[in-house]
Structure formats: C-alpha cells, structure tokens
Amino acid sequence: MFKFKNDVILFIMEGERIYVLISENIPIRKQKNGGDPMSKIRDNRLLSTAIIVVLAVFVLAGINYIIMQSDEIVYAEGWADDQPDQYQSYLRNAEMVQTTFGGSEPYDYLEKYPELKTIYEGVGFDIDYLRARGHVYALEDVINTGRNKAGASCLACKTADYVAMEEEHGSDLYAMDFYEMAEEAKTGVSCYDCHRNEPGVLQITRGHLEKGLEHLEEEHDMKNLVCAQCHIEYYLHPETKEVTVPWKYGTDVADIEATFIEWNFTDWTHPRTGGDLYKIQHPEFETYLGSVHDNFGATCVDCHMPQMENEEGGSYHHSHHWTSPLHTVESSCMDCHSGSEEDLIAEVEALQGEVVEKTAKVTRQLEELILRIEAEKDALPEDVREEVYQLQRSAQVRWDFVFVENSQGFHNHEKAMAYLREADEMIEKAHELMD
Structure with a gap:
C-alpha cells in the first residue's frame, strides 16, 4: 500500500x-x-x-x-477481459435449465399448485407467483412482478447497485419509492455483490446479514455467507421497511417463529380465517445448517460453483453459473462421492421426491384446514378459535419453510421431513379442536 x-x-x-x-x-x-x-x-x-x-x-x-x-461499482462486463472464464460462465445464468424437481425454467406456481391461491390469499403471492429465473434476471423479474412493493428495500437482493444506494441514502432508502430507485439500477446480481471490486476476495455487502449474524454464536464459512446475503428468511420492518433477519434465537423454524412472536410480528391476516400468518422467503442457508454436507464442511461454493473447464480445455475456479449441481455432477460431486453420475442423480432425486410428495400432501391439508376454519370460525369459542389460529400459523410456517426452499429438501432432507411432519401433526390437532 x-x-x-x-x-x-x-x-x-x-x-x-x-x-x-x-x-x-x-x-x-x-x-x-x-x-x-x-x-x-x-x-x-x-x-x-x-x-x-x-x-x-x-x-x-x-x-x-x-x-x-x-x-x-465495476459491473460484470468490466471484468470480461481480466476474468474471462468467470465472466463467460456468469453469462450462462441467462440460460433456462431444468432438473426433475427444480431449475430456472419459469412457470406459474399458481397453475401448478392451485391450493396456493387459498393458502397465500391476501399476501400477494395469490396474485403473481412465478418460479425464479437465473440471477441475471433478478432485477427485471422483481420489477415486472404483479405483487406490491413495500419500498426500495425490495431491491436489496435484486441488484448490485443496492449497495451504492444504501451508502448514499442510508436508512431512508428502505421506504423510498421502489420504481424510482429501480430506474437507477443498472444490473441484476453481479460480481460486486460478493467481491466488491476485489477479484477472488469474498465480502459481505449486505448490512442485514451482518446484523443477523450478531445473534449467532458460531462462525460460518464465507463461502456460505456470501450466498446467505440473500438466500435466507427475512422480513421488512413494518415501519422502516428495513430488511430484517429474524435470528435472535437461532436459525431453525421454531427459533424464527419465537423471534416473530416476541417482536409481535406477522406478515398478514388471512382474509378467510382472520388468523395472522407469516410468509417465509427462501431459507436455503437456514435449511442447510446442520445437514450431512454441512457437517462434513462442504459449502455452497463447493457444490454450486465448482472448478470447471473452459473452451480451451483449461481448468478454472470457480464457475459463476449458479445452477443445480445435478448439471455438474462430475465437478461438483465426484471428488467426494463414488459411483456413477446416474446413480448419484437417482439418489438425489429419490430424496427430493419424498419431500415433494410430502409437501404436496401438506399443501392440500392446509387448504382444507383454511376452508374449514372459514366455515366454522364464528361458531367456535374464542379460546378454541385462537388456538386453532396458532396451530394454522405454526403449521403453515413449517410447510412454507420447505415449499419455498429451492432444493426440494436436498439441502437438508432430515430437517425438511421433520418440518413437514410437524405441520401435518399441527393440522390434525387443529381439526381435533374443531370436532
């Protein structure tokens, strides 16, 4: 220096x-x-x-x-000459790729899962809910969604320009007009989000994650934390619209629910039942913690950004095409796993299939519970009705934690199945109270 x-x-x-x-x-x-x-x-x-x-x-x-x-901010194209392999792989995020249970090909969740129109009624996801495309489309897609935007904080994970906006406007940014600030953004997710302008150096650029981490005692690998800037559960503060991470008591769903209860926070009141509910976002980081792969020290980068070969046959670290490891099994998995690629994919899909099947069952059960509460709530004693509301809320937050998490349970199969079993039991108990 x-x-x-x-x-x-x-x-x-x-x-x-x-x-x-x-x-x-x-x-x-x-x-x-x-x-x-x-x-x-x-x-x-x-x-x-x-x-x-x-x-x-x-x-x-x-x-x-x-x-x-x-x-x-140096945008991705500014690194094209100096980081050509990383840049070319980054451009592949514009591709639409599919796996058996996931991928980045957009489809309408409300058409595929019509029960969501009832479950999410009143929170916006009953109006417009499309499967996310690649990271390069993040800004475009949030602008075009039919859901209401509470403020400019809705841009927090959609554009690298949000970092500069926050530095310029401070906490005033969060409640500023979404569309006015979106016009100032020039790119979606980009190099700056994880590196600033320092190639190969991982950095946290989102203050909401830094505040959330203050509640956690354990240390976490930066190769997980740069992804956790956005792939987490969060909510917008009701008054300031600041992105807030509810980890006061930990990262499991019960810990997050306890934080919400202490902070007297709910996302919305369901118009059919009258009960208050939470809307979970995309808790990949929270789900992954404590999993088999996490306990072995594997990180998001290890599996989703492996060493790859370029067109000339040379190898490079790391692929910046953020996609399912099922598309890069040889690079993402075979250093640690034996067997064939086909066998590994079959094993993954078997785990995912179990979670998807159980999720679909609980989805139907939730809709049935909501419709029954709507029909019978006025006849229920107040104390019973409030307990039913609590059971619906707790069941739905556990189901939602799994439904919106983008690995279809693979990030932590044991945790996903446990949450779904708990949701199932809570729905059954709510019915018993109303019988």
Missing part, C-alpha cells in the same frame, strides 16, 4: 496480475496492460509522479495491472 496525504493506493496481487485501487479522491478510469492511466488524474504532480513510477516498474517487469476507483 502507498499513501500520499489522504490518498491511498492499494495493490492487490492475483497470480501474475495486480489490481491498483485508488481512493475516491482520485477520479481515474479503468486501465489495463500499461495503457495511459494518467489521463484523468487530478493535477497533483507529486502523487502523479509516484503513480507513474510505480506503474512504470510494472510495465518494465511485464506485469499486467488494472486501475480502478475504489468506490465505483
């Missing part, structure tokens, strides 16, 4: 390349391979001379370098 008065130049080495990050006081543009880096440097001869000397050494030594301003 070189420092001149208040100006800092940071040199970051990666292999044979050096990245030169210069503090926000020096507005310069990105350069590479010994171009003309001084074209926009302010008129400060001593500092300019120092930079010239350093870069001249790089040129004479045959070292590639990149200059960038440290506070500006």
Whole structure:
C-alpha cells in the first residue's frame, strides 16, 4: 500500500496480475496492460509522479495491472477481459435449465399448485407467483412482478447497485419509492455483490446479514455467507421497511417463529380465517445448517460453483453459473462421492421426491384446514378459535419453510421431513379442536 496525504493506493496481487485501487479522491478510469492511466488524474504532480513510477516498474517487469476507483461499482462486463472464464460462465445464468424437481425454467406456481391461491390469499403471492429465473434476471423479474412493493428495500437482493444506494441514502432508502430507485439500477446480481471490486476476495455487502449474524454464536464459512446475503428468511420492518433477519434465537423454524412472536410480528391476516400468518422467503442457508454436507464442511461454493473447464480445455475456479449441481455432477460431486453420475442423480432425486410428495400432501391439508376454519370460525369459542389460529400459523410456517426452499429438501432432507411432519401433526390437532 502507498499513501500520499489522504490518498491511498492499494495493490492487490492475483497470480501474475495486480489490481491498483485508488481512493475516491482520485477520479481515474479503468486501465489495463500499461495503457495511459494518467489521463484523468487530478493535477497533483507529486502523487502523479509516484503513480507513474510505480506503474512504470510494472510495465518494465511485464506485469499486467488494472486501475480502478475504489468506490465505483465495476459491473460484470468490466471484468470480461481480466476474468474471462468467470465472466463467460456468469453469462450462462441467462440460460433456462431444468432438473426433475427444480431449475430456472419459469412457470406459474399458481397453475401448478392451485391450493396456493387459498393458502397465500391476501399476501400477494395469490396474485403473481412465478418460479425464479437465473440471477441475471433478478432485477427485471422483481420489477415486472404483479405483487406490491413495500419500498426500495425490495431491491436489496435484486441488484448490485443496492449497495451504492444504501451508502448514499442510508436508512431512508428502505421506504423510498421502489420504481424510482429501480430506474437507477443498472444490473441484476453481479460480481460486486460478493467481491466488491476485489477479484477472488469474498465480502459481505449486505448490512442485514451482518446484523443477523450478531445473534449467532458460531462462525460460518464465507463461502456460505456470501450466498446467505440473500438466500435466507427475512422480513421488512413494518415501519422502516428495513430488511430484517429474524435470528435472535437461532436459525431453525421454531427459533424464527419465537423471534416473530416476541417482536409481535406477522406478515398478514388471512382474509378467510382472520388468523395472522407469516410468509417465509427462501431459507436455503437456514435449511442447510446442520445437514450431512454441512457437517462434513462442504459449502455452497463447493457444490454450486465448482472448478470447471473452459473452451480451451483449461481448468478454472470457480464457475459463476449458479445452477443445480445435478448439471455438474462430475465437478461438483465426484471428488467426494463414488459411483456413477446416474446413480448419484437417482439418489438425489429419490430424496427430493419424498419431500415433494410430502409437501404436496401438506399443501392440500392446509387448504382444507383454511376452508374449514372459514366455515366454522364464528361458531367456535374464542379460546378454541385462537388456538386453532396458532396451530394454522405454526403449521403453515413449517410447510412454507420447505415449499419455498429451492432444493426440494436436498439441502437438508432430515430437517425438511421433520418440518413437514410437524405441520401435518399441527393440522390434525387443529381439526381435533374443531370436532
């Protein structure tokens, strides 16, 4: 690192390349391979001379370098020449790929699971609920969804530009107009979300995760945490609209429910039953914790971003095509597992199939319970009705935890099945109370 008065130049080495990050006081543009880096440097001869000397050494030594301003977002295309393999794999997130039980081919959940129109009635997911496409579509898809947007905080996991927005506006951002702020966004999920402008360096860029982690005693691998910035359960604070992670008591569904109860929070009141409910988002991180693979030390990156080969036959770390490991079994699985690819895929799909079947059963049971509560609630004693509401709420939050989690139970088969069994038992108990 070189420092001149208040100006800092940071040199970051990666292999044979050096990245030169210069503090926000020096507005310069990105350069590479010994171009003309001084074209926009302010008129400060001593500092300019120092930079010239350093870069001249790089040129004479045959070292590639990149200059960038440290506070500006470098979008994915800005790394195309310097990280070509990662960039080309990132572009593949635009592909629509399918597995037996998942994938990124969009379809209408409300058509596939008509019970959702009853279960989610009143929360927006009964109006528009499409399966998510690849990460590069995140911004486009959240803008186009028919669900209402509470504020600009709905952009928190849809665009790398949210980081700059939050730094500029602070906590005022959360309740600002969604569409006005969305117009300022230039990209969906991108390199900056996990690296800022430091290739190969994992960084947390979302403050809501940092606040959530304050409640957890154990340490977690950064190769999980960069994904946990978004692949978690969260809610929007009713007043400020701040993204809030409910981990005060832990990450299991009962812990999250206890946090909601203490904070007197619910997402909505069901118009048919009159009961208050929670809407779970996408708790991949919480589900994965304590799983077989987690206990062996495997991370999100190990399975979803494996070492791959490029078109020239060379290997590179890591694939930035965020897709199911079932599409990259040889790279994602075979270093640890024996057997054939076909056998491994069959084993995974057997586990997923069990969860999908049980989830479908509980989905039907939930709809039946809601319709019965609607029909009989006025005849129930108040104390019985309130207990039924609580059972419906607890059953639905456990079912939702599994239904919206994107691995169809594979991330933690034991946990997923346990939650569904608990939901089943709670639904049965609610019926018994009403009998």
